[in-house]
Amino acid sequence: MALSIKDKSVLVTGGCRGIGYSCVHQLLLKGAKIVAILDMDSVCGEKAIQKFNTEFGRNCTIFFSTNVSKAEEFESNFKKAVEKMGGLDILINNAGIANERNWDMMININIKALIQGTFMAIDVMGKHKGGKGGTIINMSSISAFGAYVKIPVYAATKHAVIGFTRAIALNYETTGVAIKAMCPGATDTSIISNTEYSNLVSQEEASSFAAKMPRQRTEVVGKETIRLIEEATNGAIWINTLETSTLSLNIPDYTTYGTPV
Template sequence: MSSIKSDKKVAVITGGATGIGKETARLLVADGVHVVLSGRRADVGARAVEELTKDGGSASFVVADMDSPESIKALFDSVLADYGRLDHAVNNAGLAHETAAIADADPVKFQEMLSTNVMGLFLCLQREIQEMLAGGHGGTIVNLASIAGLNGIPWSGPYAATKHAVVGLTKTAGLEYSSQGVRVNAVAPGAIKTDIIANAITLGQYDEDTITAMHPIGRMGLPREIAAGIHWLLSDESSFVAGTVLNIDGGFQAK
């Protein structure tokens, strides 16, 4: 791809080809932002780009694996080479593949989640901040935390640990960089109707009635409902918000 460098704002969304990531991309594309989606599956990414651009929107896809520092570096090198700027970022990619009590949890799976959910997000966050500062125009970043990053969640201890780390990184980055024009926040979704949750219910890893009962609103959330919160945090409408974790959880945290 040849360099497009222009005044059009640019956003990166990791894990952006499906679910919450794609719904967030849809809102940003409607704002006239060029959105770079990343993920591990080129075919899924291509379909997402086709969907997002069919009405004149601007989007592209870069294959990237959040488990690989080299792949993360290549993603941002590509974005800066092609577009010359970075204005918004959503660190959405993550793993959630453990459903056991801590004494029975698989250390290998825990390590995989740490590598992607914590170190991968950290490396993205670090590079995003660097580029936004270097660009001289600031920017906004939203990290995907979880209700599991604010509470203990039975049978999800390793996952909860990684999301607690995301909350810590978010709050600290918010303190360190908001005065320099880079606002870092997070969203903490409850259970959301994504392919991951649907597959887990189908496999019997989760019980849908139990998950629904966790939320006082009486249902699971939809990806577009989380995307709306992310979109607000990325926008100038939230210009006085920094280092905050926005709960979008159907009342879970209010219990």
């Protein structure tokens, strides 16, 4: 499934810093026509588009201050961005937080907003709605594939992203919208440094563990996310960590690995 990013219109949530910022940078390097950034931090967002527009040309990026956990605000700014860009070809659902103390908000951002963004993008890009098809990337995490005692709700949201992505991707024949997931390992972003851990574990131990954790650069994840857009088939789930090269994950059917009891 070869896809050229050149001249495409793209929307990235949480795109003013970290992995989202690196994705925007890589998209522009690949010749994207315009990238809309939806992020809650207006100061960071304005700085980001000023930098991008200076490097890549005037109006190559636009910014909308958006709290994606507020459904009406997200929908309104999503529509404004698509109208301003004249359409949509690619969505990267990247916005996320790691806050076990405010797990309700984390669920709203990490999974509910991601689902909302996916459905809004399908409504715009879907061939069954008169669109021309497109691509959606859902940002998950390596924590989707393990038991993480220090961040159980965060891990649960990332498990949910994988389940949702695998299921919604099965509509490709109808929608023409390819849906894929990227699962980074520990990455040097503010999410790790600002993580609020579960009250059920020692905060000192959790913080010490995180401080010693080897982290990959956001630029690496950005480049691999672009490769996921360009090269991977619909429904692909890629894992990108510091320890290994990027892996394409094949999740087996439960009947092939269950143990009789």
